[in-house]
Amino acid sequence: MEKRGWDDFDPGVILFSFEKDKKVTDIATTEPENRPYSQSNSFSSDQASGWRVEKPIFKQDLCIDCQFCWIYCPDMSIISRDKKMVGVDYDHCKGCGICVEVCPTNPKSLLMFVEAKEEAEALAEWPEKKKEEK
Amino acid sequence: MAEQKKIKNLKEFSKSVDRFEGSNLLCPGCAHSIIVREVLNATNDDLVLSAATGCLEVSTAVYPYTSWDASWIHIGFENATTAVAGAEAMYKALKRKGRLLQPDRPPKFVAFAGDGATYDIGFQWLSGTFERGHDVMHVTLDNEVYANTGGQSSSSTPIGSSTTTAPAGRVSYGEKRVKKDMMSIMAAHGAPYVAQVAPNKWKDMIKKIQHGFAVEGPVYINAMSACTTEWRFDVADTIAVSDLATDSLVFPLYEIIDGETWNITYRPKNVIPVRDYLAAQGRFKHLFKPENEYLIDEWQQRIDKEWVRLQRMEENSPR
Ligand code: SF4
Ligand code: SF4
Numbered sequence: 001m002e003k004r005g006w007d008d009f010d011p012g013v014i015l016f017s018f019e020k021d022k023k024v025t026d027i028a029t030t031e032p033e034n035r036p037y038s039q040s041n042s043f044s045s046d047q048a049s050g051w052r053v054e055k056p057i058f059k060q061d062l063c064i065d066c067q068f069c070w071i072y073c074p075d076m077s078i079i080s081r082d083k084k085m086v087g088v089d090y091d092h093c094k095g096c097g098i099c100v101e102v103c104p105t106n107p108k109s110l111l112m113f114v115e116a117k118e119e120a121e122a123l124a125e126w127p128e129k130k131k132e133e134k
Numbered sequence: 135m136a137e138q139k140k141i142k143n144l145k146e147f148s149k150s151v152d153r154f155e156g157s158n159l160l161c162p163g164c165a166h167s168i169i170v171r172e173v174l175n176a177t178n179d180d181l182v183l184s185a186a187t188g189c190l191e192v193s194t195a196v197y198p199y200t201s202w203d204a205s206w207i208h209i210g211f212e213n214a215t216t217a218v219a220g221a222e223a224m225y226k227a228l229k230r231k232g233r234l235l236q237p238d239r240p241p242k243f244v245a246f247a248g249d250g251a252t253y254d255i256g257f258q259w260l261s262g263t264f265e266r267g268h269d270v271m272h273v274t275l276d277n278e279v280y281a282n283t284g285g286q287s288s289s290s291t292p293i294g295s296s297t298t299t300a301p302a303g304r305v306s307y308g309e310k311r312v313k314k315d316m317m318s319i320m321a322a323h324g325a326p327y328v329a330q331v332a333p334n335k336w337k338d339m340i341k342k343i344q345h346g347f348a349v350e351g352p353v354y355i356n357a358m359s360a361c362t363t364e365w366r367f368d369v370a371d372t373i374a375v376s377d378l379a380t381d382s383l384v385f386p387l388y389e390i391i392d393g394e395t396w397n398i399t400y401r402p403k404n405v406i407p408v409r410d411y412l413a414a415q416g417r418f419k420h421l422f423k424p425e426n427e428y429l430i431d432e433w434q435q436r437i438d439k440e441w442v443r444l445q446r447m448e449e450n451s452p453r
Contacts (some may be wrong), residue, residue, distance in 0.1 A: 027203050028178040031151055042157040042199035050404030051162060068149040073335050074167035076156045077306075083145040092243050094158025096163035110238040131150075 015040045031081075043092075048075075052095030054112040057122045058087050063109040069099035085109075106130055138344050139178050146409075147340070150175035158201040159193040163369030165359040165376065166190050166275045167331040168274040173244065173273055173355075174204075176343040179242035181205065184253030186214035189282045190275060205241075208347040214245040218221045225288040237291050242347055243270040249290035250280045253314050264352040271346050271353040277361035278313065289314040294429050295417045302420040303304025307429060312436070320354035321390040327452040328353075328391040329399075332358040334376035338387055338399050345389075358385045375414050382411040383441050388448075408434045 018024050022036035037043050063085050070078040070085065077093035079086040088099075088110075100110045106129050113122045141147045166189060174181065181204035185191040191208050194201040209217050222243045228234050247256055250272040260272060279297055280286040286296040292313045296302035300309040320328045326343050326349040329342040339357075346353035360375045362368070367375050379385040380400060387400035409430050412418040421429050 011187075011432060013197065015195070017199070017200055017203045026178075027151075027153060028180075029151060040198050040200060041203070042201040043155040043192070045157045045199055047158060047199075048157050050282050065145065067144045070145060070148045071172070072168060074160065074162075074171075074372070076154065076167075077173065083148060089156065094162035096372075097162055098372055100369045102373055111225075117422040126223045 017041045046093050049091055052093065053114050054095050054097065055090065055093065055115050055117070056095070056099050056110045057113050057117070057119055058085070059109050059111075059123055059126055060085075062107065064103050064105055066104060068102040068104060069110060072098050072102050074098065085107055095096040095110065138348065139176065142341055143175070144336070145147045147175065147336075153181065153203040154194075154200060155201040155203065158200070159196055160189065160362050160371070161361045163372045164189070165277070165333055165361070165372050167426050168372070169273070169275060169331075169339075169357045170246065172333060172336055173343050173357075176181055176340050177347055179241055179347075180236075180239055182218060182225075182241045182243045184208065184214045184218040184221075184245045186245070186247035186256055187282070188248035188251055188275070189277075190246055190248070190369075192282055193197050206386075213259050214247045214251060214256060215270065217261045218243045218245040218270050219263045219266070222268050243268075245272045247272065247274055248280075248282070248288075249274055249276045249278055250282075250288045252276075253265055253289045253316055261323065262328055264320065264325055264354070267351050269350055269352070271343075271355060273357055274316070274354045275359040276356055277359040277364065277387035279361065279364045281361050281364045287430060290316070294421050294426075294433065294437050295410075296416070307420060307426050308417075311420075316354075317388075317390065320356075321393045323352075324393040325352050325354055326392055327389065328354045328393075330358070330385065331357045331381050332376055332385055332387060333372050335387060335400055342399070343395055344390060364417065366419075367414055371414070378406065378411040378414055382406045382408045383437050384408060384411050386441060386444055388444055395451040395453070396444065397451075398444055398448055407424060408437050 016038050019036040019038050033108060064083050070080045075092050075094050077089040079089050097112050100108060100112050103110045107127045152171060160167050183204055183206045185208050205405055207217050227238050252355060276290055278290045278292060280288055285297050286299040287309050290313055291297055292310045294308050296308040302308040327346050331339040332344050358379055360372050381402040383405060388398045390396050412421055420426055
């Protein structure tokens, strides 16, 4: 988006979440990929993803689709479709690690890795199942 | 009354499509966002929203971006509730005159405000809205401190917490006053529904939000919002700390219907010591010094007493 100074704006700015010429009627049931997001919707930006030091990586074959990660992610960054956990939205994830903390599988289906880690490499070194501590 | 969205379990709930967007500037691990998601996803109806000055507001409407996929307004620190009450009054007037563009789609009116904007600065505006009986919901994001401006005490700040206006040190153990009992104050307004919720107990929360949407009149929701920055815990532990809060009964989950019927909605199987909750947070670190340890005992006694009081209120409620 083009940067403009304070003087270019009228007091009481209105920001439109969606493209003005596109009609959105049932936004609550329209998936993000079908929404006409405008450039002033923060969804169109990845401004906070740069805060990440670590990122969560998802190992699908361990996942039981409990959706704990979906409900507790503060940044709408767990992608769930049709009751299935699909993956992480790295444009919006801030790398807090809550999803990893709440994931109940053993070993976890989500783990934190340094930001630069390749996915394939992370998946290859995934830890084994932990024995119950007695 | 419009049909409520059906949410039987978490899998079904996960089909919700968020109307609150990412790349907002809330801290990583912020509970505000988890609460907002749960509230908005409890309905598919159209929304008219407002936010008081505070973390949520400054982080979700930073020019040139908005993070809201619904009508949303910010005016001042004090008047989130009255802003949305004004919209509600206009809606009623247009309805009476038959001038609604979509009469078959009545929206939900929701105001979000922090504890500073609710317990202190917006208190009389909130009280007025409830006295006039607007059909709105006020959700307090209660993180017990002015987190947006650097961690000053609010009247929601609990005793013993170290804040920038009541710092703990050689001569002081931090905040000297106990947390204000907003729940009872709002119930005393005779509001049809008043409830305390926590984001870690999502099912309890959704049930209460839907109850609040279903009733006619002003609804007060006090939502515990664990603040990683001011409570000082690791960003990944927001849900863990919230669990400590609800399971130690520091944040009991209950509701008050019509100002007179009290229901406790969550009874932990194993109640954990308040000490464990305090120990998880940097803001209470100094309480574990020998000279302050007595305050932890006092905390426990206060929480025990409050739990007894809640049970008594529940027992004595008209049924
Ligand atoms: S790390 Fe945090 S922001 Fe990223 S997906 Fe997990 S819970 Fe969401
Ligand atoms: S919390 Fe873990 S098991 Fe549950 S849906 Fe997320 S990744 Fe899958």
